[in-house]
Amino acid sequence: MKTKHFYSILCALSLFCALCVSCSSDEDFFYQDEPRVRLVGEKMWAAGTDSVTFSFVAYPAETVEKTIYVDAQIMGEVADRDRTVNLIVDPQLTTASASQYTVPATVIVPAGQAKGTFPVVLKRDASLEKKGVRLCLKVAESGDFKPGVNEENHITFNWNDILSKPNNWADLEPFFGTYSNVKYRFMLLNLHADDGELSTETMSWAKLNNLKIRFQNALNDYNAAHPGNPLTDENGNLVTF
Secondary structure (H helix, E strand, O other): OHHHHHHHHHHHHHHHHHHHHHHHHHHHHHHHHOOEEEEEEOHHHHOOOOEEEEEOOOOOOOOOEEEEEEEEEEEOOOOOOOEEEEEEEOOOOOOOOHHHEEOOOEEEEOOOOOEEEEEEEEEOOHHHHOOOEEEEEEEEOOOOOEEOOHHHOEEEEEEEOOOOOOOOHHHHHHHHOOOOHHHHHHHHHOOOOOOOOOOOOOOOHHHHHHHHHHHHHHHHHHHHHOOOOOOEOOOOOEOOO
């Protein structure tokens, strides 16, 4: 009886292993037989996720759009000809209007390549200062490709131009005074790329004081360029440092 029981278990294990090999082979064949595509955003923006989050807050007013590149990566073998990936906007998951973005309808995966790269242009308008928007871009079936797995057959973009009071403003207030959205935006526009984050933990007293002087000078220049209309915040108060 023990021998029969052992033999039954052995047979069951053998069948399980055979099924696993069969599934693996079927999957390999599936992707070779029906090439698929997944969408991957730039690492600095997407960080390995299926979404991109971006804010125009720290960019000067003349920056009215931001281009972010996306890779349409194939799941399968490369081909000796150019192939086309179709893209669609999911209206159920998109809150941005058509005027707030530009995306291509198709992207080419060049012959011998495993991906095709395409731009997505996020646009800036006044409405973004009050409410962010979302764009969901998906792979649609084409003559060359089918969409990839559900987790990677799309990419979502979230962007805004919304200011929020920094958590450490109590530490910054001795240098820059009472907080307002207008003041903070003005400060961000006059920061340099190598200044770093506004923080008493990472910036010395001298650095913060130098920034205060820089902001004061920039404010003087602004007010001189707008006689009779000095910079005023959202509360109707003159901006000062």
